Amino acid sequence: MSDDHLTVQVRQAGALSYQTDLLVLKYAQESHGVDREAATSLGVTPYRLPREGEHLLVDGTGVGAGAVLFLGVPSLDRFAYREIREFGRRALTVAAIERPRVRDVCLTLHGPGYGLDETEAFESELAGIADAVSEGAFPAGLRTVSFVEINARRAERLDALLKDMARIPRPRTGRPGSAVTIAGDDYRRLRSAGYDADTKEHAFVAMPFADSFEDVFHYGIVPPIRGAGLICERVDELSFTGDVVQRLKERIDAARIVVADLTNANPNVYLEVGYAWGRGVPTVLVCHQNTPLPFDVHGQRCLFYRSIRDLEQRLTREIGELLSGPGPV
Structure with a gap:
């Protein structure tokens, strides 16, 4: 792999058992699914979990990650495609501050579990990752972003969606504002992913x-x-x-x-x-x-x-x- 690229991959696995430097989870002002399981496994009490716009980093002892980052996001009734894109961006921008040396960041897909369009949600989250890279706001040592999905059929579908989006060009300078060249039809549609969902x-x-x-x-x-x-x-x-x-x-x-x-x-x-x-x-x-x-x-x-x-x-x-x-x- 070239140092000029960030590899994005889909892995069929449980989020809490997957071996990674940093696992990033949302906290939608109530505990749901994986974030509830993670908080329980890590001994994180509800009052410690972050409010919207805030975050909490905890040691990952007890799960497969070196550390777990909880991002406070809007409640599920307000957590749609635009917010999913912002989650993807924050996953890397906050990681750059809290864990600048991590080489691998692990995410889960948000949205389809409560009814949002699977493809639109995935492209929105992926677009958020590209946003952070285009801003130069990502951990300096980052090489891989992994989407982990426990459902084998969904993992297959997400993997198929990646196609030639599996490598995101990263800024050579690493400075905010450095341009990311979006290449190919699949990359071009990421430019508006999440932002134009309300008009569709x-x-x-x-x-x-x-x-x-x-x-x-x-x-x-x-x-x-x-x-x-x-x-x-x-x-x-x-x-x-x-x-x-x-x-x-x-x-x-x-x-x-x-x-x-x-x-x-x-x-x-x-x-x-x-x-x-x-x-x-x-x-x-x-x-x-x-x-x-x-x-x-x-x-x-x-x-x-x-x-x-x-x-x-x-x-x-x-x-x-x-x-x-x-x-x-």
Whole structure:
């Protein structure tokens, strides 16, 4: 590896067991998932965790990292793509102050676990890293930034997204303001990642957040939506904090379309469909062919799919027709 480049990589591993110089975690004013586990393992009591805009560095004894850096960020209901980009930037700028000699920094991906678009979130966080490098605000000895992801399928998807973004040119001078040359189509789109998300149209997906639906979502629903130029979002009532119902209403109200999987007749999905209908949001219903529909929606148009591939093909055609037509489904 050339000294003029910073290598970014994805590793399938648990964040707390991964061997690194510095593990950077968010603290969204409440403990969630990995940051909760890290705080418990390290004996960090809640009152020590940082407020928004502040940070806390602790020794990593008890986990795989030499040290753990907690960054205080907005609560999850306010932690969207722009904030994810800022998190990526702060991860390196704060590390430059607190641990200037580290060679490896480890991050986790934020956003998809509570419903944000996986690709948009990853590009936003990666763009924040590029921001810090372009400012010359990163540890002088830094050589590798590792995204660790415990879910093997997500790790595969993130690794595929990197493509030729795996090496970020670093300023030769190391001074703030030194330019980073962004090369290739994948790099160019990082310039606006996170900043323009609010101006992009999105599709809201209503479906259970169950493991059995993960492949249906990521390989049957997400590709047709993103292929149509839309961000793909959903809301997980288990991971999200704050007023979940209000968040659901806001995202459905603002959606270009709603895609709802009625398989297994999940009551929350039907609630979201009813709200979308009431608000006049164009809605595409899909359902596995082995699931009978209840009377309430039996007469509605629904795409019955045999497999994930079949769903992707049918949904691609349906969304294409819907977005090119004058009215709702």
